[in-house]
Structure formats: structure tokens, C-alpha cells
Amino acid sequence: MSDVVIKVNNLCKSFKNRKVLKGITEEIDVGEVVVVIGPSGSGKSTFLRCLNLLEKPDEGEVMIDGEQINLPGVDVDRLRRKMGMVFQHFNLFPHLTVLENITLAPMKVNGLSAEEAKEKAMELLDRVGLTEKVNDYPASLSGGQKQRIAIARALAMDPEIMLFDEPTSALDPEMVGEVLDVMKNLAKNGMTMVVVTHEMGFAREVGTRLLFMDEGNILEKGTPDEVLNDPKEERTQSFLSKVLI
Amino acid sequence: MSLWWADVVDTFQRCFISEERYKLLISGIGVTIKVSLLAVVLGIIIGFLIALCNLSKKKAFNVIGKVYTDVIRGTPSVTQLMIIYFVVFATINWSKWIIAAIAFGINSGAYVSEIIRAGILSIDKGQTEAGRSLGLSAKQTMMTIVVPQAVKNIFPALGNEFITLIKETAIVGYVGLIDIQKAGDFIRVRHTKHSCLLSEQRSYISYL
Numbered sequence: 001m002s003d004v005v006i007k008v009n010n011l012c013k014s015f016k017n018r019k020v021l022k023g024i025t026e027e028i029d030v031g032e033v034v035v036v037i038g039p040s041g042s043g044k045s046t047f048l049r050c051l052n053l054l055e056k057p058d059e060g061e062v063m064i065d066g067e068q069i070n071l072p073g074v075d076v077d078r079l080r081r082k083m084g085m086v087f088q089h090f091n092l093f094p095h096l097t098v099l100e101n102i103t104l105a106p107m108k109v110n111g112l113s114a115e116e117a118k119e120k121a122m123e124l125l126d127r128v129g130l131t132e133k134v135n136d137y138p139a140s141l142s143g144g145q146k147q148r149i150a151i152a153r154a155l156a157m158d159p160e161i162m163l164f165d166e167p168t169s170a171l172d173p174e175m176v177g178e179v180l181d182v183m184k185n186l187a188k189n190g191m192t193m194v195v196v197t198h199e200m201g202f203a204r205e206v207g208t209r210l211l212f213m214d215e216g217n218i219l220e221k222g223t224p225d226e227v228l229n230d231p232k233e234e235r236t237q238s239f240l241s242k243v244l245i
Numbered sequence: 246m247s248l249w250w251a252d253v254v255d256t257f258q259r260c261f262i263s264e265e266r267y268k269l270l271i272s273g274i275g276v277t278i279k280v281s282l283l284a285v286v287l288g289i290i291i292g293f294l295i296a297l298c299n300l301s302k303k304k305a306f307n308v309i310g311k312v313y314t315d316v317i318r319g320t321p322s323v324t325q326l327m328i329i330y331f332v333v334f335a336t337i338n339w340s341k342w343i344i345a346a347i348a349f350g351i352n353s354g355a356y357v358s359e360i361i362r363a364g365i366l367s368i369d370k371g372q373t374e375a376g377r378s379l380g381l382s383a384k385q386t387m388m389t390i391v392v393p394q395a396v397k398n399i400f401p402a403l404g405n406e407f408i409t410l411i412k413e414t415a416i417v418g419y420v421g422l423i424d425i426q427k428a429g430d431f432i433r434v435r436h437t438k439h440s441c442l443l444s445e446q447r448s449y450i451s452y453l
Contacts, residue, residue: 052378054374054377054378077377077380077381077382078380080377080378080379080380081379081380083378084378084379085374085375085378087371087374087375089371091369091371091372091374091375092375093372093375093376093390093394094394095393095394104379104381104389105379105380105381108381108385108389109379109380109381109385150375153379154378154379157379157380
């Protein structure tokens with residue numbers, strides 16, 4: 001038995017009168033790469049954002065490392081350090097250079113010195129293949145480069161878990177590959193990942209498990225091969241028939 | 246033509262030269278500068294604090310910010326100046342110009358707070374989310390990520406506000422301070438030369 005790192009129990013969330021999550025229950029183990037797919041509006045992004053409390057759940061429990069995090073009085077900032085997040089629109093800080101983007105949190109939060117932080121940043125930039133951009137501002141980077149920097153920025157905090165919220169949806173098709181390569185590498189190195197995406201190829205190749213969400217529920221789950229090749233639910237079949245070519 | 250020119254020279258003579266009137270105007274400029282500079286500083290400090298109140302998640306702070314901006318923006322600045330001078334500071338023996346500057350600072354703070362609030366709200370929510378998701382606290386995110394970006398949006402509007410503020414100080418005559426406006430008035434009343442008003446205007450423009 002492997003260790004459960006994320007445990008979600010009966011998670012509910014509404015915006016105004018619309019129920020977005022209708023009681024999600026799920027466990028994610030260390031080292032898993034869980035890919036979440038589903039039509040827009042199905043609640044997959046909200047599910048992801050509830051894991052690091054960017055959205056506050058209305059009901060239910062979110063446990064990280066056995067500790068319930070959606071309780072009043074829990075130090076959210078401390079818990080968020082365990083989780084890195086990568087956004088659809090990168091959200092790099094435009095007023096800071098690439099280096100400053102990466103070193104900001106390690107210095108402010110973990111108290112690293114400027115040199116230690118820089119050393120680490122260079123290591124990460126090397127990993128995402130962008131060492132030559134260290135002193136550039138985000139505005140001068142392409143979408144794919146921005147997203148690779150955003151991944152490096154999240155990794156700089158040494159997270160146990162990485163959350164990806166449609167990391168390639170805002171990219172030109174040509175640039176999707178370079179970002180997915182970085183993510184595949186991460187997966188190979190044993191990082192626990194939760195990825196919301198429409199990249200079925202990625203799901204098939206590196207996903208250890210696949211969740212299909214629709215209308216606030218997890219409708220179907222299994223290994224990527226099971227779900228993609230032999231979907232049981234009708235809704236899954238009709239979704240996949242539109243997505244897969 | 247020569248008659249007209251003679252008139253101009255005569256007016257100039259009366260407005261500036263005779264009885265060393267230029268000295269009165271210069272000291273008037275000094276008062277305007279002192280009052281407006283201190284008021285600008287106070288306006289920024291108060292404006293920033295009130296903006297934080299307005300943006301806070303705590304209801305009590307919201308109410309304070311809302312009442313402050315509504316009351317200050319909803320009443321004439323002359324009234325506020327006179328209330329501060331004749332009521333609030335009635336028994337406190339500070340220099341007139343400091344009290345006047347406090348009144349203008351309080352007034353300006355309400356407008357500055359709205360400018361700052363708008364500037365901060367103009368920054369994409371994703372920036373805050375990115376900061377928080379990295380483990381930065383709400384305060385750290387605000388000070389290192391949101392505010393530095395908001396400043397760029399705030400500056401032009403803030404410049405406008407301060408030009409308005411400087412001109413607004415022309416009402417300090419109401420509490421007996423002799424600024425450019427009042428100095429010009431004295432000269433004008435004594436010599437019934439309304440063209441002296443032009444000299445006041447020029448003084449403001451050169452200050453700005």
C-alpha cells in the first residue's frame with residue numbers, strides 16, 4: 001500500500017446558486033500522476049483550486065498529508081508551500097525578471113539568502129532549458145517559455161505536490177510540446193501531480209490514473225487506457241468521441 | 246496705442262512694484278507651497294490607509310472607509326476647512342498653515358483612496374493567486390506583487406488629483422491665511438485694478 005497524500009471527502013462548492021462540485025470523494029497517493037478531464041464547466045478547475053484553497057469548499061474535507069486543511073485557524077500559507085500550482089495564464093509577475101520571479105518566494109517565505117535562491121533558480125532554469133533568459137522580463141518570452149518559467153517558479157518551493165490547471169490551453173500548438181516535456185520529466189522523477197488538461201496524449205503517456213468529471217461529479221475513473229479506450233459511461237463516450245480524433 | 250501701453254505699465258507698477266507689493270505675492274506663493282506640499286503628503290498617507298480599509302475583508306473596516314470617503318467627497322472643501330479650523334482645532338494653538346494643510350490632507354485622502362483602490366483592483370486576480378499559491382502571505386503578496394504593479398496605473402491619476410489640490414488651496418483665505426489668492430485680493434481691493442488677478446493666475450501656473 002502506498003501513502004495517501006491527498007484525501008478529499010464529500011467536497012461541495014457553489015458559486016451563487018450554481019452547484020459546481022457535488023460531493024467529490026477521492027484519494028491520491030504519493031507519486032501518482034492524476035489527470036482530470038471533462039467538458040468545460042464540469043468543475044475540474046474548481047476541484048483543483050479547492051486542493052490548495054484558492055477556492056474555499058462549502059462542505060466536505062480536504063486532507064493533505066493526513067491533516068485537514070479547510071478548517072478555520074489552519075495556517076494556509078504553510079500548507080500551500082507543500083503544493084505548487086501552475087495556471088492556464090501563467091501569472092508570472094510582469095514587474096520582476098525571470099530570476100526574481102523564481103527567487104521571490106524562496107527568499108520571502110523560506111528565508112533563503114539571495115545567493116542560495118539564485119543557485120537554486122539556475123538549477124531549475126537548467127532543468128526547464130531556459131538558463132539564457134535569466135535576466136529577461138516575462139513580456140519578452142513566448143507562451144511556452146512563460147509556462148516553463150512558471151513551472152520552475154513553483155518548483156523553487158520544493159513542493160510535494162504539483163497542481164496544473166490547464167497548463168497548455170493558452171499556448172500555440174507548437175509550444176505545447178515543450179511544456180509537456182517538462183511535465184513528463186517531473187512525472188518521471190516521481191512528483192505527485194494533479195493535472196487538469198485536454199491533452200489526451202499526455203494523459204495516456206504519463207497519467208497513472210484518469211478522472212472524468214461532468215457536472216460536478218467524478219463520473220468515471222481508471223487507468224488512462226481503461227477510460228480512453230473503453231469508457232463505460234455514455235457521457236464519457238460522447239465526450240471522448242468529440243475530443244479524440 | 247501709447248495710451249494702452251502706458252496703462253499696462255501703470256497697472257504693472259501698481260500691482261507689483263509700488264509699496265513693494267511683489268513681496269506680498271511672493272510670501273503668498275510660499276504659503277501656497279507649504280500648505281499644498283504638506284497636504285499632498287498627508288493625502289497619500291490617509292488615502293493609502295483608507296484604500297486598505299475599503300479593500301479589507303473585515304466588514305468594520307469597510308464601513309469606516311465607506312463613511313470616510315462618502316462624507317469627505319460629499320461636502321464642500323470650504324466647509325471642511327472651516328470645521329477643522331474653527332471647531333476641531335479651535336483650542337489648539339498650531340500654526341494656521343499646518344491646520345489648513347491637515348484639512349486639505351483629510352480632503353485629498355478621500356480622493357486618493359479611491360484612486361489607489363481602483364489601481365489595486367486593476368491588477369489581475371491571477372497575480373494574487375500566483376503569489377498566495379507560492380506560500381506568500383496576503384500582506385507579502387500585496388506589498389511585493391500587487392502594489393508595485395498598481396503604482397504604474399495610479400501615478401497619472403494621482404498627478405491630476407494633486408494639481409486639483411494645489412488649486413483648491415486658494416480657499417485658505419477663509420481662515421485668514423494669506424496665500425497667492427489672498428495676497429492678490431488685497432492688492433486688487435486697494436487699487437481697484439482687476440487685472441491684478443492675472444498676476445495670481447500666472448503665479449499658480451509657474452508653481453505648477
